[in-house]
Amino acid sequence: MAQRLKTDKILFITVVLMVLFGALMVYSASSVTAESKYGSSYYFAVRQLVWVVLSIPLMLFFKNLHYRKLQTPEVAFTSMAIIMMLLVVVYFTGVQHRWLRLPIGELQPSEFAKPALVIFLAFFIAQRSRALNSRYTLAPAILAVGLLTLAVVVADLGTAIVLVLTAVVIFFVAGLEWRYIGIAALVVLVVSVGAVWERPYRLKRVVLFADPQFRLVDKIDKRGWIRAQMQQTATTKDTNYQADQAKIAVGSGGPTGVGLMQGRQKLFYLPEAHTDTIYAVIGEEWGLFGTTGVLLGFVIILWRGVRATVLIHDEFGRYLALGITTLMIVQAFFNMSVVLGIFPTKGFPLPMISYGGSSLLVSMTLLGILMNVSEHAG
Numbered sequence: 001m002a003q004r005l006k007t008d009k010i011l012f013i014t015v016v017l018m019v020l021f022g023a024l025m026v027y028s029a030s031s032v033t034a035e036s037k038y039g040s041s042y043y044f045a046v047r048q049l050v051w052v053v054l055s056i057p058l059m060l061f062f063k064n065l066h067y068r069k070l071q072t073p074e075v076a077f078t079s080m081a082i083i084m085m086l087l088v089v090v091y092f093t094g095v096q097h098r099w100l101r102l103p104i105g106e107l108q109p110s111e112f113a114k115p116a117l118v119i120f121l122a123f124f125i126a127q128r129s130r131a132l133n134s135r136y137t138l139a140p141a142i143l144a145v146g147l148l149t150l151a152v153v154v155a156d157l158g159t160a161i162v163l164v165l166t167a168v169v170i171f172f173v174a175g176l177e178w179r180y181i182g183i184a185a186l187v188v189l190v191v192s193v194g195a196v197w198e199r200p201y202r203l204k205r206v207v208l209f210a211d212p213q214f215r216l217v218d219k220i221d222k223r224g225w226i227r228a229q230m231q232q233t234a235t236t237k238d239t240n241y242q243a244d245q246a247k248i249a250v251g252s253g254g255p256t257g258v259g260l261m262q263g264r265q266k267l268f269y270l271p272e273a274h275t276d277t278i279y280a281v282i283g284e285e286w287g288l289f290g291t292t293g294v295l296l297g298f299v300i301i302l303w304r305g306v307r308a309t310v311l312i313h314d315e316f317g318r319y320l321a322l323g324i325t326t327l328m329i330v331q332a333f334f335n336m337s338v339v340l341g342i343f344p345t346k347g348f349p350l351p352m353i354s355y356g357g358s359s360l361l362v363s364m365t366l367l368g369i370l371m372n373v374s375e376h377a378g
Contacts, residue, residue: 008374011304012063015352015367018297019056019360022278022353023048029266029281030274030355044274044355051357055364062368067376070369071316076123079116080144083109087151110156111358113148115366117163118170118323120144125174126315133177141171149191157195157202158334158346164188166326170319197229204230209243209344242277245270246339250283250291257287274355276347279339291336294353298332301325301367304374311377321373324366 027045034043070076086109090100099106121141128137145167153160168188172181196202207217207230217226249265252258263284266273273281283291305325312318328351335348349356351363 005375007063008304008371010300011367011371011374014297014300014304015059015364015371016056018294018352019052019364021294022350022360023052024260025278025282025285025353026274026355028261028263028285029278031261032267033273036268047357048355048360051360054357055360058361059364059368059371062365063371063375065368065372067317067320067369067372068314070119070320071123071126073123076120080120080148083113083116084148084151086112091151091154106357108156108356108358110152110159111362113152113159113163114166114327114362115369117145117148117167118320118327118366121167121170122316122319122323125170125319129174129315132171132175133180138180153191153195156347157192157199158348160195161192162327162331162334162348165330166323169326170323173322174319200229200231205344205346242271243338243341243345246277246280247341249277249280250340253284253287253290255288257283257285257290260285272347275349276335276354277339278354279336279350282353283339294350295336298329298351301370302329305329305370308370308374308377312373317373317376321370321377324370324373327366328363 030044
């Protein structure tokens with residue numbers, strides 16, 4: 001009889017509590033907007049609860065599915081192929097090249113690129129770990145990661161950044177030589193600059209964040225090319241407005257917050273209060289204790305993920321745990337940093353907390369796999 005595994009209770013309880021807290025905060029952050037736009041203050045909250053009901057069994061399924069069943073070429077390559085096809089379909093038929101409309105809501109295929117990439121890299125590197133720095137290993141891996149990233153970056157630069165950083169971390173831990181890391185960093189920098197330049201609204205966000213008075217820009221750009229490119233955006237409002245309102249919300253909360261449902265910035269001041277900037281609403285209503293509590297939740301996930309990475313005996317499990325942990329922590333770090341004004345404004349949902357079915361389904365799937373790896377790690 002197979003030995004029954006012991007549940008990683010610390011990780012399990014942390015994830016469930018964060019998901020339930022997220023559903024509560026989605027209602028608090030969206031109730032006024034939902035009432036104004038849709039005639040029901042529960043509009044977003046009910047939909048989020050539907051996704052919670054769907055995502056928790058999904059997490060439990062992958063928690064109980066031995067992670068090695070994912071270690072097959074059929075899973076690794078087929079998942080990548082399906083996501084690539086979905087990204088092509090959504091580019092031509094989706095809303096703003098991002099979402100596919102379904103009866104229960106909208107799905108964002110770029111979110112599903114995250115588990116596809118992690119499983120593919122864990123499988124591929126585990127198979128080729130002894131010849132990692134060979135061109136016969138790097139060429140197909142770079143081609144796969146590059147094609148997926150380019151397909152995602154068309155409409156979602158934020159997700160593309162998370163995917164690339166995750167791939168870099170996995171390759172680095174696997175033993176990639178520094179010269180290749182340097183080349184990869186240069187390529188990422190060039191592609192990132194190109195992606196920002198190609199979309200004037202992105203350029204405007206970065207410039208107004210880093211150099212709002214245009215002192216440095218005017219020194220290095222005598223011909224005014226940067227200003228001219230920025231003016232081509234259809235966005236005329238202050239691109240720092242969202243960041244400013246987020247900082248006001250966090251600052252207004254103080255140590256203990258103004259109380260659940262009592263926040264004011266969500267009353268049409270703070271854009272995307274229930275999605276990208278929900279961390280600011282938490283800061284206003286729950287104060288420093290609330291934001292620290294959410295941060296602590298992600299620190300626990302980081303701890304359990306690193307522990308699983310170190311203790312698991314096989315390479316596939318190691319890179320699977322490492323990739324999942326990196327994805328979750330990098331995305332959370334970027335979201336919090338944007339809200340606190342550390343980085344320019346960019347749409348990064350806060351995993352398990354922000355409103356959104358695709359993000360929640362993907363996060364719970366990944367965390368279910370991580371729990372399984374952690375339980376096998378002992």
